[in-house]
Amino acid sequence: MTDVSHRIVRHDARHEGVEAMSLATNHCFPRHSHDEFGLGLVTFGGQRSWSGRGFVEALPDDLISVNPGEMHDGAPVGRGARGWRMIYLRPEVLGFLAEDQGTGPFEFARPSFADAIAKRLFSELFDALVAPEAEALAIDERMVGLFGHLARSWSASAPRRRDPPPAVARAARKIDDDPTAKASLAELAALAGVSRYQLLRGFARHMGATPHVYLMQRRALLARSLLLSGLSPACVAAQAGFADQSHLTRVFFRHFCMTPARFQAARGAR
Structure with missing residues (x-):
C-alpha cells in the first residue's frame, strides 16, 4: 500500500465525551499518552507497539486498548500500512461501570486481545456513534453492553498499575x-x-x-x-x-x- 499517512477521519461521534476515528497509516507514533480510555479494532495490516502493560503485536480482528495516562507508541508490522477504528472515551463516561459492577474503577487489563463477542459489540457501538440518525438510547445500550462485557472479561484479571514513587x-x-x-x-x-x-x-x-x-x-x-x-x-x-x-x-x-x-x-x- 502507498503512503496513507493522512488517511485519518475524525467522525462526529454523537455522544458527549466520546470520539470515534478511522485510521489507515504507515506512520510511526512516538511514545505518548491520552487523557481518555482508548479501544480500537484492527481492520487490516498489523500494529506493533510498546505499552506499560507489555509489548503488543495486533493483527486484523484484534482489539487494542489503552488506559488514561498510559504511555505507548505504535508502528506498522512490516513495511505496509495498517488500519484500525478507534473509540476514545473520557473517564467519566465509563463511571457507570463501578456502580453497575460493584467494583473499583475500570481499567483495561491487556493492551490487545481477541474476543469475538467484544469485536461484534465494538462494531455495533462504532456504527451507532457515527450514524447521523443514531439516538442516545441506542448508543447508551451498546456502550453498556460492550464495556460491561469487557469489565467482566478483560478488566479484573490484571493487577492495577502502581503509582510512581x-x-x-x-x-x-x-x-x-x-x-x-x-x-x-x-x-x-x-x-x-x-x-x-x-x-x-x-x-x-x-x-x-x-x-x-x-x-x-x-x-x-x-x-x-x-x-x-x-x-x-x-x-x-x-x-x-x-x-x-x-x-x-x-x-x-x-x-x-x-x-x-x-x-x-x-x-x-x-
Whole structure:
C-alpha cells in the first residue's frame, strides 16, 4: 500500500465525551499518552507497539486498548500500512461501570486481545456513534453492553498499575501543572530530591518516557486543546511553549499524524 499517512477521519461521534476515528497509516507514533480510555479494532495490516502493560503485536480482528495516562507508541508490522477504528472515551463516561459492577474503577487489563463477542459489540457501538440518525438510547445500550462485557472479561484479571514513587510523581506533577514552563533536569531533580541520574532512570522506568519526551507529549496535548478552542497555529505555538510554529508542526505531526492546520480544518468542517 502507498503512503496513507493522512488517511485519518475524525467522525462526529454523537455522544458527549466520546470520539470515534478511522485510521489507515504507515506512520510511526512516538511514545505518548491520552487523557481518555482508548479501544480500537484492527481492520487490516498489523500494529506493533510498546505499552506499560507489555509489548503488543495486533493483527486484523484484534482489539487494542489503552488506559488514561498510559504511555505507548505504535508502528506498522512490516513495511505496509495498517488500519484500525478507534473509540476514545473520557473517564467519566465509563463511571457507570463501578456502580453497575460493584467494583473499583475500570481499567483495561491487556493492551490487545481477541474476543469475538467484544469485536461484534465494538462494531455495533462504532456504527451507532457515527450514524447521523443514531439516538442516545441506542448508543447508551451498546456502550453498556460492550464495556460491561469487557469489565467482566478483560478488566479484573490484571493487577492495577502502581503509582510512581514520590520523587518521580513530584517531577511529573511539575510538568503537568505547567507544560509551557522551561525546566532543566537539574531543577526537576532538585524538586524531586534525587540526583539527575536517579530521576532520569526512575522517570523513564515508571512513566515510560524521559522527562523531555513526557514534556513534549503534554505540550502536544495542550496544543490540541488550544487548536480546538479556535486559536490559530501561530498563537498556539506561542501559548503552548513551542519555539515557533514550525516546532509546533513537527511535534504535532509526530503525535497526531497531521499538521495543526489540517487538524483544525478537519474539526471546523465537522
